[in-house]
Amino acid sequence: MPELPEVERAARLTHHVAVGRKIDKVETFEDTIVYTGGITHLEFAKEITGRRVLNVGRYGKVFYIELDGQGRMPVLHLGMTGMVQAKGEEPTWYRRRNKDLSADVWPPPRFLKFIIHFSATDTQPATQLAFIDARRLARIRLAREPLKEHPISELGFDPILSMPELNKFKTLALKRTCPVKALLLDQSFSAGVGNWVADEILFQSRIHPEQRASTLSDAQLQTMYDQTKSVCETAVAVNADSSLFPKHWLFRYRWGKGEKNKTDMILPSGEKAKIKWLTVGGRTSALVEQLQKMPAGGRDKSKKAHVEPDSDGEDQGNEPGTSKTAPTKTRKRKATRGANKADDPSLEDGDSSDLTEIEEEMKAKPVKRARKTVAQVEQKVVRKGLVSASVNVIYLY
Secondary structure, rough: OHHHHHHHHHHHHHHHHOOOOOOEEEEEEEOOOOOOOOOHHHHHHHHHOOOOOEEEEOOEEEEEEEEOOOEEEEEOOOOOOEEEOOOOOOOEEEOOOOOOOOOOOOOOOOEEEEEEEOOOOOOOOOOOOOOOOOOOEEEEEOOHHHHHHOOHHOOOEEOOOOOOOHHHHHHHOOOOEEEEEHHHHHOEEOOOOOOHHHHHHHHHEEEOOOEEEHHOOOHHHHHHHHHHHHHHHHHHHHOOOOOOOOOOHHHHOOOOOOOOOEEEOOOOHHHOOEEEEEOOOOEEEEEOOOOOOOOOOOOOOOOOEEEEEEOOOOOOOOOOOOOOOOOOOOOOOOOOOOOOOOHOHOOOOOOOHHHHHHHHHHHHHOOOEEEEEHHHHHHHHHHHHOOOOOOOOOOOO
8 A cells, every 4th residue: 555655756746747737627437435525526526627726735645635716625545556647657656567557658548536637837738637546445535624624634643744752752652552563553643654664664673563562662662753754754755766765674675475585685784684474453564583572571462463474465454453363273164266355466565444434335335146037047947957948937036
């Protein structure tokens, strides 16, 4: 999922393209899940058309477009695979390049949610901006005061925009008894920190992801405070271009889970270290045990985290603040095949806490199974040899 650095990049692109321009036209594409907050795609287009863009802001993993005049403003969340693309420019990739999208193809061929047509300026021709989401986990809504309304109003501090003083940070952290990794992922604590950012903060801080937040020492809290700011600021400074991230970052090694020789990294001392994988707070966590040691009394003995094998797996969506316990041995069950999270690599390191709304909506809309027609049932009965083709079959409904 795009985290604070990637969302900042999307907001900057939108700012570069849109500020000072008038919205001449909005093409929208129906999606009753992505368009949320009680609006339809048509209402979204109608409310923003004809207004001028004043600014583009971001808070946590959410960015918003400030418009002039009366009416609400677009508030956008990229979800798991959402992105924005300006006409003639490369999309804002998140780790995996989509082969269907490029600067040379316009409009984007698939997964469009909207295209905003912006007016020309004195020095620049008219242009367009597209919002794309393949997995329908993004969110598009309208708000009169984005910073005072859901979802931004419910978020904690932003490490770039509103990092608290050290003492306040310590107080907030020590109140919590959950694993420190789960604390960092809790958007009501630190808005914008996702899975890879949290792993990087803990790696640079030399803190074990399972250590309970309430057991952190003053020195650990100081280091984690500094690294929370440093990791986010460093990634934002290079516009979330991972090829420019520092060579000593865990990020450069953590994506090789399950690939031979891809989970080894070189420590500052020159020795090799192996990356291990845990599930903490329902999330896959990268750990280098040589550097991130668990202090005595730091682990919650009532919740033993599950150590994952070195194969591509997926987070199961537990709520932040909980750990996945090892399952009790039972009878072996026959393996079943089907679509699930582990089958889709695009879901790796997704933020389960951000998917609550979509999961609830999908549960509320059960899939309707089509009933077989009389002819289909009759053909099946005859095919199985249960009756002769000349016999009339009586159906009871």
